Amino acid sequence: MKKKMTIFCLLVCCLGIIAGCSPIYGVKYDYNRQIDFSMYNTDDWMPAPDKAVINDLVIDRIKKAVDSELSAKGLKKTSQDPDFLIAEHIGKKDKNEADRWGYGYYGPILVYRGGFWGVDDVSAYHYEEGVLILDFIDAGTKKLFWRGIAKAHVQNIDTPEKSEKLINEAVKKILEKYPPPIK
Secondary structure (H helix, E strand, O other): OHHHHHHHHHHHHHHHHHHOOOOEEEEEEEEOOOOOHHHOOEEEEOOOOOOOOOOHHHHHHHHHHHHHHHHHOOOEEOOOOOOEEEEEEEEEEEEEEEEEOOOOOOOOEEEEEOOEEEEEOEEEEEEEEEEEEEEEEEOOOOOEEEEEEEEEEOOOOOOHHHHHHHHHHHHHHHHOOOOOOOO
8 A cells, every 4th residue: 555655646746747847937917907807808919010020820829829718718809899909929039047056077166165165067058938928908098908928948849739839838828817806
């Protein structure tokens, strides 16, 4: 029995680690706390600016994912006098990270740490970070009333299937708490 319980605990732990390895991070949202979100039932997309450098395939995937999530929340898409408009912003940039491990294997660096001298090692890695921002704008006043943001590691997104999966996950996480709870 003890062996079965140990195996069960290890499986649960492994599943938790795997679930926590999502490439999506930095999910945030902000909104106007004075707004009555129950008045926003229909939506439409804002047109992209003429000078925008966009990948139409990615934009179509984002729109499809957002439309699906909002539809599941009971909102309706319409081009006839929508309650609010949606604008998407995407970007990508190169990032570098460095970690100090506190011990070294290759070519030691002598450092002073907490009252003693020791060997230290620093590792660095490079990655691409993508950002997706969704803005919800009141169609009448043209004022932003809700914004959601998600970041993701995107360097290994090299197929349409991976792109769609990442976008769906990011949109789901961004819209998870939309509309905000009524207080």
